[in-house]
Amino acid sequence: MTEASTEPVLRTERLSRHFKIGNALSRQVLHAVDDVSLAIGERQIVALAGESGSGKSTIARLLAKIYKPTSGEIYFQGTPLSSLRSRRDTLRYTGLVPMVFQDPFSSLNPVFRVSHGVMRGLKLHRPELSREQRYAEAARVFEVVGLTPAAEVLQRFPHELSGGQRQRVGFAQALALRPKLILADEPVSMLDVSIRIGLLNLMVRLRDSEGVSILYITHDLASARYVADRLIIMYAGQIAEAGPVEDVLANPKHPYTQLLLSAVPDPRAPLGVGAETDRGEPPKVIDPTPGCRFRWRCPLAIDECHRVTPEPRELLPGHSAACHVARADAVTEAFR
Amino acid sequence: MSSVPARQKPSEQADPVPADPGAVLEVNDLSVEYIMETGSVVAVDHVSFELGPGEFIGIVGESGCGKSTLLFAIAQLLAPPARISGGSVCFRGRNMVGLTETELAAVRWKDLSVVMQSAMNALNPVKSIGAQFADAMRAHGVRSKEQIEGRSAEVLRMVGIDPVHLKSYPHQLSGGMRQRSMIAMAMLFTPELVIMDEPTSALDVVAQRSLMVQIKELQRDFGFAVIFVTHDMSLVSHFSDQLMVMYAGQVAELGATRAVFDSPLHPYTAGLMEAFPSIRGPRLPLTGIPGSPPDLARPPHGCRFAPRCPKVMPRCETAPPDEYWVDGRRVRCYLYAEAYSPQAPNEEPGSPP
Numbered sequence: 001m002t003e004a005s006t007e008p009v010l011r012t013e014r015l016s017r018h019f020k021i022g023n024a025l026s027r028q029v030l031h032a033v034d035d036v037s038l039a040i041g042e043r044q045i046v047a048l049a050g051e052s053g054s055g056k057s058t059i060a061r062l063l064a065k066i067y068k069p070t071s072g073e074i075y076f077q078g079t080p081l082s083s084l085r086s087r088r089d090t091l092r093y094t095g096l097v098p099m100v101f102q103d104p105f106s107s108l109n110p111v112f113r114v115s116h117g118v119m120r121g122l123k124l125h126r127p128e129l130s131r132e133q134r135y136a137e138a139a140r141v142f143e144v145v146g147l148t149p150a151a152e153v154l155q156r157f158p159h160e161l162s163g164g165q166r167q168r169v170g171f172a173q174a175l176a177l178r179p180k181l182i183l184a185d186e187p188v189s190m191l192d193v194s195i196r197i198g199l200l201n202l203m204v205r206l207r208d209s210e211g212v213s214i215l216y217i218t219h220d221l222a223s224a225r226y227v228a229d230r231l232i233i234m235y236a237g238q239i240a241e242a243g244p245v246e247d248v249l250a251n252p253k254h255p256y257t258q259l260l261l262s263a264v265p266d267p268r269a270p271l272g273v274g275a276e277t278d279r280g281e282p283p284k285v286i287d288p289t290p291g292c293r294f295r296w297r298c299p300l301a302i303d304e305c306h307r308v309t310p311e312p313r314e315l316l317p318g319h320s321a322a323c324h325v326a327r328a329d330a331v332t333e334a335f336r
Numbered sequence: 337m338s339s340v341p342a343r344q345k346p347s348e349q350a351d352p353v354p355a356d357p358g359a360v361l362e363v364n365d366l367s368v369e370y371i372m373e374t375g376s377v378v379a380v381d382h383v384s385f386e387l388g389p390g391e392f393i394g395i396v397g398e399s400g401c402g403k404s405t406l407l408f409a410i411a412q413l414l415a416p417p418a419r420i421s422g423g424s425v426c427f428r429g430r431n432m433v434g435l436t437e438t439e440l441a442a443v444r445w446k447d448l449s450v451v452m453q454s455a456m457n458a459l460n461p462v463k464s465i466g467a468q469f470a471d472a473m474r475a476h477g478v479r480s481k482e483q484i485e486g487r488s489a490e491v492l493r494m495v496g497i498d499p500v501h502l503k504s505y506p507h508q509l510s511g512g513m514r515q516r517s518m519i520a521m522a523m524l525f526t527p528e529l530v531i532m533d534e535p536t537s538a539l540d541v542v543a544q545r546s547l548m549v550q551i552k553e554l555q556r557d558f559g560f561a562v563i564f565v566t567h568d569m570s571l572v573s574h575f576s577d578q579l580m581v582m583y584a585g586q587v588a589e590l591g592a593t594r595a596v597f598d599s600p601l602h603p604y605t606a607g608l609m610e611a612f613p614s615i616r617g618p619r620l621p622l623t624g625i626p627g628s629p630p631d632l633a634r635p636p637h638g639c640r641f642a643p644r645c646p647k648v649m650p651r652c653e654t655a656p657p658d659e660y661w662v663d664g665r666r667v668r669c670y671l672y673a674e675a676y677s678p679q680a681p682n683e684e685p686g687s688p689p
Contacts, residue, residue, distance in 0.1 A: 051540035052511075162628040192398040193567065193611050197624030200613070219540060226613035226622070249615065263545040264615045267573035267597045 007078050009181050009213050010063065010097070011039035015072035017058050021286070031285040032058040034237045035072070037312070040181060045207055045214045047224035047245065049260075050234030053284065056217045059234075060185045063215065064099045065090065077180070095125035098174035102186040104166035108158040114166075115154040117173045118142075125177045141172040144210065145202055164195035171202060181213045182206070188223065200227045221264055225249055230318075233257050236285050236293040239312055243319030253321035255298045259335040292324065299335075300325045359426075360528050360561045361387040361410070366423035368402070368409045371416070377633045379405040381585040382423070385578070389528070390559040392552075394572030394593065396608075397582035398629055403565045406582070407533055410563065411450050412440055427529065446476050449522035451515075453534040458518060459506040465492075465517050466502030472524055491520040495550060512543035516550070523554065531563045536571065548575055570612055573597055581605045584630050584640040591665030601667045603645045639670065647671060 015036045022028040033055040040046045048056045061067045063074060065081065074081040076093060084090050098121075101107040108117060118138040122129060129137060142150035145168040158166055167187055174182045184203070188196040204227055206212050218224050224231055224245065231245040233254065241254040252258045283293060292298070292305040304324045312320040315328040368380035379402045387393055397403045408414050410425050412432050425432045427448060432440070452458040460468055469488040478484055489499035495516040506514055515535055522530050532551075536544040552575055555562055564572055572579065572593065579593040581602065589602040600606040607625040627644040630636055636643060642652040652670055660672040 051542065164628065192629075193569075193608060194398060194625035195628065197611050197613070197622045198626075201621075201624075221541075222613040222615045225615060225619065246619075259542060261615065263541040265541075265545070265568070265570040265573060266615050267570045267609075267612075 006042065008039040008041045009044075009077060011037070011075050012059075012063075013037050013073045013075070015059070015062060015074060016070045017055075017062055017067055018070045028286050031237050031288055033062065034285070034288075036234075036237075036239055038232055038239065038242065040213050040215055041229075043207055043211050043213060044230065045203060045216055045228045046230045046232060047216045047218055047228035048232045048234060049218055049221055049224050050240075051219060051260075053236075054234040055237040056234050057185055058237075060099065060183045060215065060217055063097065064183055065094065091125065095121075095177040096180045097183060098177050098179050099183040099185065100167070100170040100174050100187050103190055104163050104170060105158075105190070107170060108166055110158050113155055113157055114161065114169045117169065118154075118176050121173050122176050137176055138172075141175045142169075144175060144206075145169075145172045146198070147172065162195070163191050164198060167191060167199055168202065171199075171206070175206065175210065175212070179212055181215065183215050183217075185217045186219070187216070189218070189220070196223065197226075203227050221249065221260060222266075233260065236283055238293060239322060240294065241319075241321040241323075242312065243316070247316065247319045251316075251319075253315055253319070253326040254294075254323045255300055255325070255335065256294050257321075258333065259297070262335045292322075358388060359386045360389050360391075360428060361563075362424075362426040363410060364424045364426070366406070366409060366425060367421045368405050368414065368418055369421045370418050372633070374633065376421075378421070378635075379418070379585050379632060380409060383582075383587055384423075385580060385587070385590060387529070387561050387563065387578075390555065390561055391578065392555065392562045392564065392576045393578040393580060394569070394576035395563065395565045395580045395582060396567065396569040396572065398567060400629055400632070401582045402585040402632075403567075403582050404533055407450075407531055407563065407565050411444075411448065411531055413450070441475075445472055445522075445527070446525045447527050448529045448531070449525075449527045451518050451522050451530065451532040451535045454538060459514060461506055464503050464505055465509075469502070469521055469524060472521060476525065487524060491523045492517065494523060494554060495520045511538055512547065515539060515547060519547075519551065519554070523558070526558050527560055529561045529563070531565075533565045534567070535564075537566070537568075544571070551575070569608060581608070584635060585632060586640060586668055587659065587666060588641065588669075589665065589667050595663075595665060601662055601665060601672065602641075602669050603647045603671075604641045607644075607646070639668075641669075 015033060017033040019030045019032055020027065021030050036059060048059060050056050058067065062069055076097065081093065084093055108114065115138055118141065119134055122134045122137055138154060139150040142153055147153040147165060147168050161169065170187070188199045191199065200223055203214055203216065207214060216224065216228055228245045230243065231248045232242040233240045233248070233256065235256045240256045241248055241252065248257065249261065252261055285293065290309050291307055292301070292310050295301040295305040298305065302325060310322045310324050312322045314320045315326060363386065364384050366380060366383045367378060369376040369378045383406055385393065395403050395406065405418065409420055412435065414420065420433055427443065466488055470484045473484050473487065488502055492499045492502065497513055497516055497520065501509065509517065518535070536547050539547065548571065551562065564576060566572055576593045579591065579596045580587055581589045581604065583604050589596060589600065589605045596605060597609070600609050610622055611624045613622060625644050630640055630643065638653040638655055639645070639657050642648050645652065649670060657668050657670045657673065659666045659668045662672050
């Protein structure tokens with residue numbers, strides 16, 4: 001990782017989460033996340049991208065302590081999360097690492113004014129504040145996320161706000177807890193195109209002026225490029241490629257990244273041909289055997305890919321790919 | 337459902353004579369309103385366009401802009417409280433507005449089919465794919481078992497699915513395969529017009545692109561026309577001939593897709609183009625469009641986009657603009673009021689170059 005000198009805000013080491021599926025007669029294990037090691041630095045937006053079912057939301061839930069890891073460890077500011085035993089420690093962690101959800105229409109309680117969520121979070125996580133201080137803090141974070149005039153917006157009900165405004169409430173709730181890292185799970189995918197950019201700009205502003213890091217989970221590579229510093233591409237529960245966002249997108253090393261890139265509709269570019277040749281879909285990883293999980297769709301697959309699971313290798317500074325074929329110097333073009 | 341009052345033709349409305357007998361579909365001044373307790377909400381406001389054989393029109397807009405209502409109105413699928421309050425939909429020269437269910441049933445699926453947004457909800461979960469195909473064919477008088485099986489297998493192969501899946505149930509297929517089988521089902525009778533409502537929105541980019549390519553290939557082979565509704569305008573950029581941008585129930589801009597992308601005329605279209613971050617080229621800060629679409633129960637007095645428009649002029653706020661013809665494109669904006677006339681020129685409007 002590039003930030004080797006300083007301890008990242010959060011990092012994971014070979015994080016895995018498996019789910020048991022099937023009945024007593026056919027026990028199977030779904031590998032939702034396998035051996036994921038990632039790091040999120042100070043004041044950094046890291047985009048976690050991949051298709052549905054690639055395990056990106058599972059990672060968010062693991063980091064939010066909604067799921068317990070099957071194996072592996074999460075370190076927050078150097079402290080392993082498995083060492084957090086007391087309710088107080090857990091509360092402190094969830095305040096420092098809050099989550100913003102995908103659906104702004106179902107993540108706010110419709111019977112309460114929008115001030116309710118923020119005030120509740122403050123009461124729980126910052127009990128030292130008086131009622132007036134809580135209100136002042138709620139107004140402050142509403143101003144920061146662009147919900148102005150804050151005093152008035154705080155009194156509204158969720159149904160009186162547009163989707164974009166509701167999602168800003170989500171960010172305000174997170175921000176009120178003085179977070180170090182916000183876990184944003186597809187925060188803009190339910191919003192209209194004309195509204196999205198405003199939220200993406202807000203994320204950049206939170207990083208630059210409030211100094212928070214953000215894990216931005218998305219399936220939209222163009223928006224990842226717009227806001228993120230680093231980009232992690234997931235495939236079938238594993239990291240396929242990770243690196244500085246411009247490096248990964250300009251010089252994708254993993255064939256899967258190349259496939260994804262070729263499929264992004266871009267009116268300003270000529271039609272890519274890569275995705276036309278590929279009709280596969282990401283596999284459900286049930287009781288996997290060793291080998292690269294992309295091998296059935298990969299035009300470059302060699303014998304080794306069918307036998308050995310590729311480990312992420314650093315090919316360029318801070319830019320790694322889990323692929324046996326990818327080389328640092330040579331251009332491998334599976335899809336273009 | 338038998339005949340529903342809402343579908344009855346407005347009384348004085350005479351069947352307009354189609355100007356161009358070659359057009360598969362002609363939508364003239366179509367308006368749809370929702371009757372609410374508090375009054376009516378006009379969700380589709382005087383929309384006109386026409387579609388030639390084998391043509392592909394993309395209809396884009398934000399949620400609530402009336403694009404799905406328009407599509408339902410074209411397919412005569414509206415149910416109360418929505419009703420067509422004016423205009424006509426001529427399919428192959430015949431006005432569909434006011435036809436009875438029996439008359440519509442003969443046309444539906446055979447000549448005109450619809451692919452819905454969510455295949456998971458549109459397919460029957462307790463029937464195999466093959467049984468659902470057979471249903472549709474029997475409803476149109478295909479009785480022979482061989483014929484049904486043969487055609488079902490054929491259309492599945494056309495969309496790249498192994499015919500063994502005729503025995504599969506919807507939940508056994510992946511999202512992409514379900515959408516493909518919906519499209520296969522729409523192809524059973526090689527219709528002349530296929531209407532698609534965001535068929536790819538539940539799919540990932542890779543599956544989305546391959547489905548778009550597939551639709552385009554089928555269209556090339558069988559020559560049907562396509563109406564493709566989406567909120568993602570970059571998706572249709574390489575596939576549609578005409579592009580219609582809707583805003584608050586009205587046509588903001590309509591023209592050849594490439595022309596609209598290369599030089600958007602309406603400030604809303606331009607704003608939408610600016611709202612997409614690009615995957616290539618320089619990383620530019622974008623602004624999007626401030627504000628949000630108007631409440632259609634209380635639309636602005638003037639231009640519906642005026643409250644969000646960066647180029648707003650005093651007159652925009654007082655009276656709504658007409659559609660103006662600008663180099664073969666239609667634009668509803670006062671910016672073009674002086675130089676261009678609101679009268680349609682004689683040549684074919686909005687046809688692809």
